[in-house]
Amino acid sequence: MYDSIDEAIKVKFAESQSILIVSHIRPDGDAVGSLLGLGLALIHQGKAVQMVLEDGLPDKYLPLSGSDLVRRTAQGEFDMSIVVDCSDIERTGSVLSNISKPDLNIDHHKTNLNFAALNLVEADSVATAATLAEHMPSWGLEIDCAVASCLLTGIIADTIGFRTSNISAQALRLSADLIDKGADLPKLYRQTLVSRSFEAIGFWGAGLNRLGRDGAIVWASLTLDDRRKIGYPDDDDADLINILAAIGDAKIAIIFVEHENGSVKVSWRAQAGIDVSGIALSFGGGGHAAAAGVDIQGDLTEVRDSVIQATKVLLAETFASKNNKILVEEEKGEHKYG
Numbered sequence: 642m643y644d645s646i647d648e649a650i651k652v653k654f655a656e657s658q659s660i661l662i663v664s665h666i667r668p669d670g671d672a673v674g675s676l677l678g679l680g681l682a683l684i685h686q687g688k689a690v691q692m693v694l695e696d697g698l699p700d701k702y703l704p705l706s707g708s709d710l711v712r713r714t715a716q717g718e719f720d721m722s723i724v725v726d727c728s729d730i731e732r733t734g735s736v737l738s739n740i741s742k743p744d745l746n747i748d749h750h751k752t753n754l755n756f757a758a759l760n761l762v763e764a765d766s767v768a769t770a771a772t773l774a775e776h777m778p779s780w781g782l783e784i785d786c787a788v789a790s791c792l793l794t795g796i797i798a799d800t801i802g803f804r805t806s807n808i809s810a811q812a813l814r815l816s817a818d819l820i821d822k823g824a825d826l827p828k829l830y831r832q833t834l835v836s837r838s839f840e841a842i843g844f845w846g847a848g849l850n851r852l853g854r855d856g857a858i859v860w861a862s863l864t865l866d867d868r869r870k871i872g873y874p875d876d877d878d879a880d881l882i883n884i885l886a887a888i889g890d891a892k893i894a895i896i897f898v899e900h901e902n903g904s905v906k907v908s909w910r911a912q913a914g915i916d917v918s919g920i921a922l923s924f925g926g927g928g929h930a931a932a933a934g935v936d937i938q939g940d941l942t943e944v945r946d947s948v949i950q951a952t953k954v955l956l957a958e959t960f961a962s963k964n965n966k967i968l969v970e971e972e973k974g975e976h977k978y979g
């Protein structure tokens with residue numbers, strides 16, 4: 642065996658000529674940036690690379706190099722299959738239906754199931770793109786301006802512009818290195834986070850009309866009817882969750898998005914000190930302490946009520962365990978001094 646996973650990955654790349662890279666359904670900036678960044682670097686090494694996203698590429702990422710190479714299905718055979726930014730294989734959709742065990746899984750989700758032959762999973766990493774930026778040089782892959790722009794897009798997206806609670810000096814150093822390679826931070830920042838369509842802002846308005854709160858939990862819902870009336874083209878929340886998370890005294894923000902297949906996409910955002918990954922997992926989803934999500938089959942109102950109820954229990958338990966901890970520490974203090 643090899644000394645390190647980096648060595649094993651490097652050897653596997655050297656042995657492989659045709660490489661498939663996939664990421665998750667409803668791809669976000671980290672899925673896209675990781676897929677394109679790794680894919681372009683391998684193409685530059687002369688590999689035949691297929692980059693596949695079952696739901697295709699969101700329009701706002703079209704300006705990235707390599708975006709025209711992304712397909713919705715895989716064609717033919719491969720020497721190597723790679724899954725980026727996915728905690729479980731089901732999140733890739735049906736792209737890998739012929740592959741039971743991918744060769745490599747590169748991810749940063751705490752709930753990752755280590756489903757591949759080689760698993761580079763760094764739960765402390767702010768983005769899969771940050772993990773790639775750190776490891777690609779040790780695999781002999783060059784980070785040029787085009788690759789750096791894709792990777793910085795992934796970091797900007799998953800850290801919501803360097804402001805999630807997991808942001809670290811190391812993530813900023815990696816980002817600075819990508820800027821040194823030529824990535825244009827102001828342009829990528831606006832493209833990834835700021836720029837919106839007229840319809841997206843209208844969609845926010847519809848959701849904000851249903852703004853609700855119960856103590857420190859706030860939520861909003863987006864219906865299929867809102868989408869149709871406003872002409873919002875995608876099936877996501879248009880990042881409305883980030884507006885809810887801006888409410889100063891809210892500990893947890895939740896967004897509910899009704900989908901055509903009879904399911905509701907639920908996303909949680911939590912303040913530091915609260916872990917919503919477990920609650921997402923309990924409903925069959927996954928994610929991080931500060932941001933998690935799941936698709937739940939059912940009626941919007943019923944899903945909303947059961948999720949809010951479960952989230953209230955989580956919040957109560959979180960504060961109960963914190964109070965217990967303080968009590969225990971006080972008791973210890975009494976022993977020490979008493």
Ligand SMILES: [Mn+2]
Nearest residue numbers: 671726769799
């Ligand atoms: Mn990610």
